[in-house]
Amino acid sequence: MNWQGCQIRTKLGSTQTALLLVILTMGGCRTAPSEGLSAKGSTAPGIAADSANAKAPEISGREVAAPSLRATAKDSPKDRPQKGVGAVRTVSFEDSAEPDALSPGDAADSQSGAKSQSTEKDARPQDAAHPAPGRPLLLPAAQPDTAERTTFPVDLLTALRLADAQNLTIAIARNQLEIAYAIESRAQVLWLPDIEFSPGYQINSGEVQRAIGEIIETNRNSLRVRGGPMLSVDAAEAIYAPLVAHQQVNARAAGINVARNKTLAEVGEAYFDMLAAFSAVSIAVETREHAERLAALTREMLESGLGLASDAARAQTELQIRQQLEILARAQTVTTSAALARRLQMDARVQFAPIEVTIVPVTLVPIEARAEGLVEVALQNRPELAEQRALVGAADWSAEQARMLPLIPQLVIGYQAGGFGGGYTGGPQGFFGRFGDRTDLEASALWELKNFGLGNRYQIRQRELEVTGRQLALRKTIFQVMEEVVSDHQNVAARAKQVDPARAGVRAAIESYDQNIARIEGGAGLPIEALQALQALQKARTDYLQAVTEFNRAQFRLFADLGYAAVDAGPLGNVQQAPE
Numbered sequence: 001m002n003w004q005g006c007q008i009r010t011k012l013g014s015t016q017t018a019l020l021l022v023i024l025t026m027g028g029c030r031t032a033p034s035e036g037l038s039a040k041g042s043t044a045p046g047i048a049a050d051s052a053n054a055k056a057p058e059i060s061g062r063e064v065a066a067p068s069l070r071a072t073a074k075d076s077p078k079d080r081p082q083k084g085v086g087a088v089r090t091v092s093f094e095d096s097a098e099p100d101a102l103s104p105g106d107a108a109d110s111q112s113g114a115k116s117q118s119t120e121k122d123a124r125p126q127d128a129a130h131p132a133p134g135r136p137l138l139l140p141a142a143q144p145d146t147a148e149r150t151t152f153p154v155d156l157l158t159a160l161r162l163a164d165a166q167n168l169t170i171a172i173a174r175n176q177l178e179i180a181y182a183i184e185s186r187a188q189v190l191w192l193p194d195i196e197f198s199p200g201y202q203i204n205s206g207e208v209q210r211a212i213g214e215i216i217e218t219n220r221n222s223l224r225v226r227g228g229p230m231l232s233v234d235a236a237e238a239i240y241a242p243l244v245a246h247q248q249v250n251a252r253a254a255g256i257n258v259a260r261n262k263t264l265a266e267v268g269e270a271y272f273d274m275l276a277a278f279s280a281v282s283i284a285v286e287t288r289e290h291a292e293r294l295a296a297l298t299r300e301m302l303e304s305g306l307g308l309a310s311d312a313a314r315a316q317t318e319l320q321i322r323q324q325l326e327i328l329a330r331a332q333t334v335t336t337s338a339a340l341a342r343r344l345q346m347d348a349r350v351q352f353a354p355i356e357v358t359i360v361p362v363t364l365v366p367i368e369a370r371a372e373g374l375v376e377v378a379l380q381n382r383p384e385l386a387e388q389r390a391l392v393g394a395a396d397w398s399a400e401q402a403r404m405l406p407l408i409p410q411l412v413i414g415y416q417a418g419g420f421g422g423g424y425t426g427g428p429q430g431f432f433g434r435f436g437d438r439t440d441l442e443a444s445a446l447w448e449l450k451n452f453g454l455g456n457r458y459q460i461r462q463r464e465l466e467v468t469g470r471q472l473a474l475r476k477t478i479f480q481v482m483e484e485v486v487s488d489h490q491n492v493a494a495r496a497k498q499v500d501p502a503r504a505g506v507r508a509a510i511e512s513y514d515q516n517i518a519r520i521e522g523g524a525g526l527p528i529e530a531l532q533a534l535q536a537l538q539k540a541r542t543d544y545l546q547a548v549t550e551f552n553r554a555q556f557r558l559f560a561d562l563g564y565a566a567v568d569a570g571p572l573g574n575v576q577q578a579p580e
Contacts, residue, residue, distance in 0.1 A: 155355040156271050156362075160567040162344050163267040164260065173259040177252040184245035190238035196416070197227035222422030226440065230414035239408070240401035247394035254390060257383035257565070264567055265560035267343045269553045274336040275354045276549040281333060283545065284326040287538040290513070291319040294534060297520060297527035311528040318531060359545065362552050364559040364569050367496045371489045374562060378485045381563025385481065388474040395470045399463035406456050409445040416440045481561070488558040495551035502544035509533070509540035 154162075164170065203221040210216060298315040301307030338348040365374070379385065420438040450456050516530040556566055 150350050152350050152352050153355050154271075154352050156268065157567070159267055159271045159340065159344065159352075160264050162346075163264055164565070164567050166345055167259075167263050167267075167343065168345050169259045169263050170256065173252070173256040177249070177256055180245070180249040180252040184242060184249050187238075187241035187245040190233055190241060191231075193229035193231035193413070195228070196230045196414075198416075199223075199225045202422075220422060222420065224418065224420045224438070226416040226418030226420075226438070228414065228416040230412075230416070232410075232412045232414070234410050236401055236405045236408040240397050240404075243397040244394045244401070247390045247397065251387045251390035251394065254383040254387035257563075258387060260565045261383065261560040261563065263343070264565050265556045267340070268556040268566050270336070270340040270343050271354070272359070272549050272552045272556075274333070274340050274352060275356060275359045276545055277329070277332040277336040278354055279359050279545050280542070281326070281329045283538065283541045284322070284329040286541075287534065288319070288322040288326050290534045290537070291315070291322040293517075294527055294530055295319045301527060307526060308528075311526060314528060315531065318534070359548050359552070361496075361499055361548050362555055364555045364566070365489075365492065365562065367493065369489070371486050374489055374558075375482050375485050378481050378562050379478065382477075382481050382561075383563060384477050385474070388470065388477050392467065392470040392474055395463070395467040399460065399467050402456070402460045402463045405459075406447065406449055406453070409447045412442060412444045412446070414440070414442040484561045485558070488554060488561050492551070492554045492558050495547065495554050498547040499544075499551055502540070502547040505540040506537075506544050509537040513537045 201221070201223050205219045207215055207217050295312070295315040295318070298307055298312040302309060302312045334351065337350075337352040340352055341348040341350060417437075417439045419436060421436060450459075513530065513533040513536075516525070516533040519525045520527050520530055559566060559569065
């Protein structure tokens with residue numbers, strides 16, 4: 001019997017299937033997966049036929065607009081208005097790249113790969129799914145991703161509030177504050193006595209010595225039951241531990257604001273990145289439509305004998321490039337959404353989509369503000385400085401405790417009440433004769449010099465050096481705050497100066513493109529002459545998008561530098577609308 005190329009569909013158990021696979025593999029036979037493992041008849045899972053025909057997940061039910069664009073993606077070039085830099089252009093993400101963007105050869109390969117017949121193209125992926133004997137299967141066969149992504153519309157303020165409520169970094173900082181509160185509460189009750197209950201039983205059998213020195217033989221026992229409050233405390237610890245713990249609470253409270261400001265600034269930047277990605281898709285769609293229009297014009301002129309074949313090929317090449325860039329732009333919306341989801345601690349498989357129709361400059365800190373004044377505000381408000389000052393205070397109290405330790409005694413005060421009784425074997429009063437009430441009161445004070453006083457001396461030295469270290473950390477933080485404010489203020493000023501020239505560049509690029517198209521349609525030029533104008537328009541729009549995005553990111557960084565959380569900015573500052 002010829003076993004070469006045979007296929008056997010199995011429904012055996014895992015052990016029997018594995019054994020059968022080994023036997024058939026040794027004989028050179030390939031087994032097709034069972035029906036429960038394959039979605040395509042006898043075709044192995046994950047082959048190129050399925051992958052080629054599977055569409056990428058689409059974002060449905062959501063329309064997003066990019067800055068400076070009006071016409072929808074399905075508008076014809078003739079109906080599309082070209083004027084207006086700040087206009088809004090709505091793009092439906094249901095218009096994702098279709099397989100017709102492939103070359104004819106690629107489309108043929110995809111169709112042939114979808115067939116289950118034993119063709120050369122079908123054999124390659126099956127060989128990959130079922131390697132030859134002796135070749136290890138390093139990775140499972142790829143399966144096409146047909147799951148639809150859930151779309152979650154979100155705006156900037158909602159994203160900030162979500163991060164403020166459930167971000168893990170902020171939650172960890174709040175947990176540390178609760179721990180500090182617990183430590184402080186315990187330090188405040190060190191003055192309270194403990195409640196003790198201690199029954200005890202004692203027996204002596206054999207020789208013992210009387211108080212006068214006589215050695216006698218006895219067999220006696222005693223029972224004591226007692227309980228009551230007992231205070232045994234290091235007075236210095238009881239005095240200074242609450243002071244140290246309170247400073248630690250202040251430091252942890254400031255640490256929450258540190259985490260909050262930093263996290264919310266990162267969330268704001270991630271949101272602007274996502275919004276810019278969606279706007280970039282609109283730009284890519286518009287540029288691709290312009291390229292389609294240009295390719296059609298060059299093709300018409302070539303067919304009429306008025307154009308050159310090289311011009312038509314160049315326009316077609318430009319169209320292919322723009323189609324590829326549009327695919328990459330759409331992919332970027334997914335990656336930026338995942339980055340935002342990570343900061344919000346949400347499922348990255350959820351596709352966030354901005355509610356805003358376009359990106360505009362957001363001003364949280366007045367652009368005309370001087371760096372000197374902003375530095376003073378930051379030195380007063382930054383929670384990092386409050387945190388470091390609290391740690392300096394805690395180190396100061398610890399050093400003071402070490403200095404006062406030899407002068408403050410350890411106190412022991414206790415009162416216990418209960419019963420005591422005992423006797424000896426064979427005595428007239430029984431085994432526990434004369435059992436009666438007993439009370440004990442104990443009070444003592446202990447002053448201690450550790451290691452002849454040298455231990456106290458070196459402990460004081462250690463605590464004082466810790467204070468110095470905290471003070472140095474505070475100074476370092478001060479200089480870091482000043483650097484961040486000055487640098488980010490300068491960055492905001494530079495980005496603000498870029499916005500207007502970038503907007504003017506978009507106006508000029510639109511005018512240049514419109515004039516070139518009008519000139520070509522009037523028969524005064526060749527369509528290929530508009531190629532440079534098309535590329536200039538795409539770059540101008542991208543430059544404007546980048547300028548606004550970087551300006552907003554810089555604004556959020558500077559706002560955090562001043563010691564504020566972005567979610568506390570009210571209506572998020574002054575939103576500068578782009579002019580028509």
